[in-house]
Each structure stands twice: as structure tokens, then as C-alpha cells.
Amino acid sequence: MWEKANLSLEEAAAYFGIGINKLRDMTNDENCPFVLWNGSKRLIKRKAFERYLESAYSI
Numbered sequence: 001m002w003e004k005a006n007l008s009l010e011e012a013a014a015y016f017g018i019g020i021n022k023l024r025d026m027t028n029d030e031n032c033p034f035v036l037w038n039g040s041k042r043l044i045k046r047k048a049f050e051r052y053l054e055s056a057y058s059i
Contacts, residue, residue, distance in 0.1 A: 006036055006043040016049070018059070026059065 004011070013020045027035040027042055034048035053059070 005046060007046050008041075008043060012044040012046075012049065015046070016053070022059065 007015060009020050009023050012018070012023055023044065024042075026032065027044070034045045034052055036043045036045055
């Protein structure tokens with residue numbers, strides 16, 4: 001999983017230790033820099049999300 005560029009919500013929740021509902025809330029914004037929409041399926045850009053978490057004080 002650590003080699004994948006984009007993660008599903010379930011994979012991202014397991015990888016980062018963040019709940020699926022919290023990830024869904026964070027990615028609902030249309031200007032979210034770390035979400036990639038494939039039709040109605042949302043994927044988390046792993047490297048962009050890692051950078052976001054490094055700079056975030058809280059989520």
C-alpha cells in the first residue's frame with residue numbers, strides 16, 4: 001500500500017490512522033488539494049496528504 005500513489009478512503013484510513021468519516025469530511029471541499037475524483041469515487045493523493053498532515057496543527 002505504501003507504494004500506491006492514490007488510496008481509497010478505506011486504505012487511507014488504515015494507512016494514516018484517521019477515520020473514514022473524518023477523511024470524507026476533509027475531502028468534501030471542492031478545493032481540497034489532496035483528493036482526486038474518479039467519477040463518484042474519491043481517492044486520496046498519498047504524498048499530497050502526507051505533506052498536508054506534516055504542516056497541519058490539528059485535523
